[in-house]
Amino acid sequence: MSKFSRFKDAEYGTLFTLLDSYIPLVLSIYSISFKLNNFSEYFRAMIRIWIMFTCLQRRHYNKAPLIWINMCSHWGKHAPQLYNLIRNYIAIFDEYPVENTHSILRSQTKGSDSADELRKKAKSIFQSKGKQSHYRSFFTTPKQFSFSHNQLRLLKVRCAQALSSMFIKISQSPGQSQFSSNNSCNTSVPTHVTLPTMSPNKNMKMTVLPLGYHCDIKPDQTKKCDLPLCNISSQDEDWTLLHGCFHSFHDVCLNGSTSCPLCKEFLKKKVKELGETAKKAILHPASNMHETESQTNHSNETSAVPTYLLTEIPGVEEVEREEFDRVAKQLNDEISNLNPATQPLTSSNLSQSQTYNQTTPSPNKAPPHCRQCHHPVRGHKRLNNAQVKCYFCENGTCTVSDDISSSNCPCSWHTANQHESNQSTCNNQSASLPTPDSQTTLRINVTIAQHLDVTEWLLPSYICQSSIGGRPNGSNACTVIAVLAALDFLEGTLQIPTQLQDLNITIPMYTNVMIKGNQLYDSFHLPIQQPNLEVRQVLQHGKNDKHLKKLEITSDLGFFTVRDLEDHLTQHHHMHPSFAAVLIVPPDKSMVLCFNQTSICLFESHTHGLQGGIIATSSSGNVSHFVKYLERMVMRDWKNGLHGSNIAVLKLK
Secondary structure (H helix, E strand, C coil): CHHHCCCCCHHHHHHHHHHHHHHHHHHHHHHHHHCCCCHHHHHHHHHHHHHHHHHHCCCCCCCHHHHHHHHHHHHHHHCHHHHHHHHHCHHHHCCHHHHHHHHHHHHHCCCCCCHHHHHHHHHHHHHHHHCCCCHHHHHCCCCCCCCCHHHHHHHHHHHHHHHHHHHHHHHHCCCCCEEECCCCCCCCCCCEEECCCCCCCCCEEHHHCCHHHHCCCCCCCCCCCCCCCCCCCCCCCCEEECCCCCCEEEHHHHCCCCCCHHHHHHHHHHHHHHHHHHHHHHHCHHHHCCCCCCCCCCCCCCCCCCCCCHHHCCCCCCCCHHHHHHHHHHHHHHHHCCCCCCCCCCHHHHCCCCCCCCCCCCCCCCCCECCCCCCECCCCEECCCCCEECCCCHHHECCCCCCCCHHHCCCHHHHHHHHHHHCCCCCEEEEEEECCCCCCEEEEEEEEEEECCEEEEECCCCCCCCCHHHCCCCCCCHHHHHHHHHHHHHCCCCCCCCCHHHHHHHHHHHHHHHHHHHHHHHHCCCCCCCCCCCHHHHHHHCCCCCCHHHEEEEEEEEECCHHHHHHHHHHHHHHCCCEEEEEEECCCEEEEEEECCCEEEEEECCCECCECCEEEEEECCCHHHHHHHHHHHHHHHHCCCCCCEEEEEEEEC
């Protein structure tokens, strides 16, 4: 789930903790760690299971693992021989033989049997174990399952579909969890949470949330660093989300540590608190008959998710294995094409303006206006044969005036749009683009950021290769799109924007390149499992395409270090002031770099968090800063680096 490496959402954290921690831990602690005599793994699993019971506030269960851990630590210091015996032969402490023997005796005896009869029957049963040839099959009959392998495969696919649907919904609407309090004494402390995807109609207790939400300082979905003393205000500072607790910190604040400093203090306090409770219960059992521990017994709670027995699955028709594989592959593609947020959930990336639609009228279209006074028609009322009432005109009557036009009309629609067009912030700007019918204009909101001398425009989420044109299954055409963008740049069709207004031309052109690139890639009829194409492979597959025939590769080199990449681009720019190069970042991200005498530009067609593609520009003398921006962008959005990248320089034949 590398796509969610910086997705700081409470509901995702809950689902991730359940699937990645709780379920594997419960299934493996006995059957794998214990039965395979792996003491080190079993010891770590006991620590994890204690943390799980502490978060779930399971009475008694949150103390028993703590006692076992303390006992092993005590023996390791004061009784090394006993400790080594446990460490080397932990499986001998298995209670299963005792439980199995008890089960056999109960099945072969009666409740009315006396102690002497029980003793005789037990001896006869177990003394004959080595003599009777059918002893095992008689006393431990093989389990006859009432479901088939095909039903198990179906169940596997159904679970995958349900979980994939959850991940898709959560990634599309982050930050929707609602916290509430049932504590009348202190309503500021949340006690319950509503997870709209996992349990839309049920208030869950806070115990279901990851470890970080049980600390005094809980994860803040709007912050990159949860450390109270953090005073870093730069948005470019690297940060890390800890998936064990879902706190996040700047790398500088962690100072090389791999553990959460906030949860560490919480667990220390819990060890002391529960240790004292367990000690009192052991030393003074009579006084703890009515223990008033600040926890809740959940034994009578009903599960939030209904459980279904496999035997209750209706008759399932025999579906071929290929069908299951196809569904599994489709689900994998859907997960691969998710675009979760890579930044903290703020108002700017929770709600994206998505008004670019070529098939429907623009929502920004002005209401009907009067041709004489240029005010809204609504509200006009004929007073008599000569006069028409208008609230905006002088004296309240519609008057012809050459000084007023619809552009500066005082109505609410023009006032709002004038405010929007005049508003200038460092985060969001708009470009008005003509629609195909050229009668109305569309306003596309782009997010702008400044990195040293590099200006970055993040396009809306619907302008990217995986969703442009309503593609249902994503896109693997990034190299084809990059090659076509290089061709348009070399032919002078695709221009490098130098200011916001230039995006009026650049965005439609680049959008058209994405659409053509997807169509061209589909015409190659490549296998579903086809990895990302190299530039030479694109030119080879498209050798019959009239556009790709115009291009040839002048150099195709790989670089082990970022410095080598920077030096190569600098030298090539000195020799050829205007050129285009396709940069392939491992493992499978292709983008195009365009150089002219004054500017450098990046055209990138993938999704970036909740945004779509990227257009980034800088002056041609800042190659070093531009490469640093590329490295930071790749790390920010894909948790990767430029090491091992490949550059293919293209030119027209």
